[in-house]
Amino acid sequence: MGSFLRLVTLLKNYKLPLALHMMSNLLMALFTVFSLPAIIPFFQLFLNQELSQPVRPEEPFAFSNADEYLKFHFLSWLDGMEQAEAMLMMCFIIIALFFLKNFFHYMALFFLAPVRNGVVHDLRSMLFDRILAMPVSYFDDKQKGDLMSRFSMDVMEVENSILKSLEKAVREPLLVVGSLLFMLYISPGLTLFVFILILVTALIIGGISQQLKKKSTIVQQTLGRLLSFVEESISGIKVVKAFRAEGFLQGRFREVNKYYKYVLNRVLWRRDLSSPLSEFMGITVVCMLFYVGAQSVFRGEISSEAFLAFLLAFFYIINPSKNFANAYYSIQKGMAGLQRIEDLLLAPDHMPEKGNPAPFKELKKGIRLENVTFEYNGAERAAINNVSLEVKAGTTTALVGRSGSGKSTLADLVARFYDVSSGRILMDGVDVRDLKLSDLRKMMAVVSQEPVLFNDTIKNNIIFGYGEASMEAVERAAKMANAHDFIMETSDGYESGVGDRGNLLSGGQKQRIALARAILRDPPLLILDEATSALDSESEKLVQKALEEVMRGRTSIVVAHRLSTIKNADQIAVLSEGELVEAGSHNELMDKRGEYYKFINLQSLSDSD
Known part of the structure; x- marks a missing residue:
């Protein structure tokens, strides 16, 4: 967690685009949530039912009853329209809401791009500065290929696994929270039931992701050995050919490369398990929700159109939850590369310069x-x-x-x-x-x-x-x-x-x-x-x-x-x-x-x- 928090501190250099990214994500989540209550009149019309009559709330306007006032003004606007006309207006409203939702989704990605690329730029600059600052003794027992791997593969892993997933890690919880609030408004009992099911799913996925991080560390270390081996072979190619050592080096390379394939397969198997596992767990929850929710509709505890809106809100949770699970997997995988980067950035300097060193301008004696x-x-x-x-x-x-x-x-x-x-x-x-x-x-x-x-x-x-x-x-x-x-x-x-x-x-x-x-x-x-x-x-x-x-x-x-x-x-x-x-x-x-x-x-x- 310490490594991840130190990575987050690099974001302070990009406060403006990061703030705009967060604002765009918030607006996208708001328009996503707003589309949920707007769908209820649509379902009423689609099921050949009359729209609910507008009823002005008795209490003065306040934050606690803002939804009731919103519903009153919305139904008042549709009141008196023909069914076809009202359906057309509802289609336009839903299209507008989804346009705004996707517009702010794009803007969130637009503002995130300079943040991602900037952090990668800063990481590489920090690594290079650290390399130049380290004493010669640091390199005595280090492999050049392994150090190069930290510049290339590990930084790339941080970008693809962590920074790429940060957008999902920020956006998806907003969508989940917004959808959950709407679900709580429709039916607290059903929402509690869904929450318990989702919690069980998260615990299962979280257990697998911990193993993924450990395996990913081994993968990055093995890749460093592999690149170091290639670098040494290229540098000494004349010696290799002079001593006819091609076969010997090929054998050693195949041994390391085979082990890299072995550990990489296991990492990919665990990572790729996240998507099908999340989908299976999601459909299991959906089926259970259908059964429990249908019972509530049959007992008259909730209207059919409200339950359909509840289901839509739940579906809004499934994809964000799945994306968040994938993001969590990716972040755990990227943490292995980040740790290797930090090992270099935080390596102790065995030749530190003393405080207030004496200036030296001329050798006289x-x-x-x-x-x-x-x-x-x-x-x-x-x-x-x-x-x-x-x-x-x-x-x-x-x-x-x-x-x-x-x-x-x-x-x-x-x-x-x-x-x-x-x-x-x-x-x-x-x-x-x-x-x-x-x-x-x-x-x-x-x-x-x-x-x-x-x-x-x-x-x-x-x-x-x-x-x-x-x-x-x-x-x-x-x-x-x-x-x-x-x-x-x-x-x-x-x-x-x-x-x-x-x-x-x-x-x-x-x-x-x-x-x-x-x-x-x-x-x-x-x-x-x-x-x-x-x-x-x-x-x-x-x-x-x-x-x-x-x-x-x-x-x-x-x-x-x-x-x-x-x-x-x-x-x-x-x-x-x-x-x-x-x-x-x-x-x-x-x-x-x-x-x-x-x-x-x-x-x-x-x-x-």
Whole structure:
């Protein structure tokens, strides 16, 4: 219920159309109820009876006897007419009432459309904002397909199951209440009998709907797994084909897909049961009502035309009740999707920004790591263990070591993609956890081993996250990154598209675009994470030349294993199994003949091979 109420709070942004929707529904219900007493004179004429004579109420007009005055004026208007003429007038009145009823029904739907679409728009915006606000650690154990499912299938489920049903959930009770009031006016005893029957029906349907919600949750979770599996298979299609793993993946996919079909069948069976069950229960109630009502007519407790109007009012209840039951089923089904959306929206932020964070505009002194330890969630050992290191402003520090030694993790900690488990990382003497996160990120640029390009133009990928930039600034950054020449060789220059994830460019071209993006920001701190390791020798030379130009006089942290990248660094920090084993310049560490010396010799042998 809490999730549903939070969804309802989104409606506050659409007060005017929602109010007009409610008013239209109310007017539709009123004209529906007004058509019930108007039908009684019609039945009297149809049964070849004389119309009742108008009798003025003895008491003064009041709300309690408004129906009597309405009946008096209505019969006075018809008094003196021929039977055929009165029948024609009654037909016109009924047509007018039903026209107004359906007109306001359409208006209710008209005003609801911007509310439904607006709430869906807000939900997707909230989800996307939340995704961007979550720390990198949140995504370590999350499947991308499952997150995409929440954006697409779960939001769609909320729209189709809940928001689509809200109109019925509001309109149908109004029709039911209005019809019940008329029925109470005709015969309180019969109405009580009907109410008891409807209550029993509602309890039966409600019990089934609770099971529907549980099954729907399983369906949404399984669909998330399915989409995640497809996304991974598409992303790794080259590996799949290279290792001839099509059969293996097909088997796993069919297993998940088969289970999805299994649980979806059970959800649909339960949901589809609502309509026939409601109809069966409804006709059962009708038959019982016919029998009990006929006895009242035979005993003279109620006139035949009043009983027919009572039956019509009851029929006005059946469809709304059936629609309300279907809406209730749909809402229960949609609650599963809403819950998954809320799981993301309400996920705890493990890297919250402190209140009144310190501004950070310039890196003057440098960066200092004090006894830094870090463990990934669920890891058996620390990825970084008690590391202390100082990086002076304007210098380059290279992080080297074997694979898995913690180099990239240490760089991620400096960028505050993760928070340390213990110890501190200080920038100009201030703990990074006390700094304003947006200021910290504005002061740095990151170039990773696998450059991330978006399906946009080359220019927009270079200015990504920067905002507006002149063409001269973009070209200057591209020239510094040795990218301008190949860009100008493309069909549309800087307006050329790069394709999905930059697949229209080579690895070296993508890396130089990513480097141009970093250069354009002109950051005080540059973090390069294996920026040249995946490139061929020709591309590496071009990128390396650009890097040397960019790093000159700038605080830089370089994660690398190639000698060409690290030998000119002011400081080299050697990591092994998450620990800092030695630090110094290239010559100093070579003279020590320690871990760095071994590492360089192994790398030299590898390069000679």
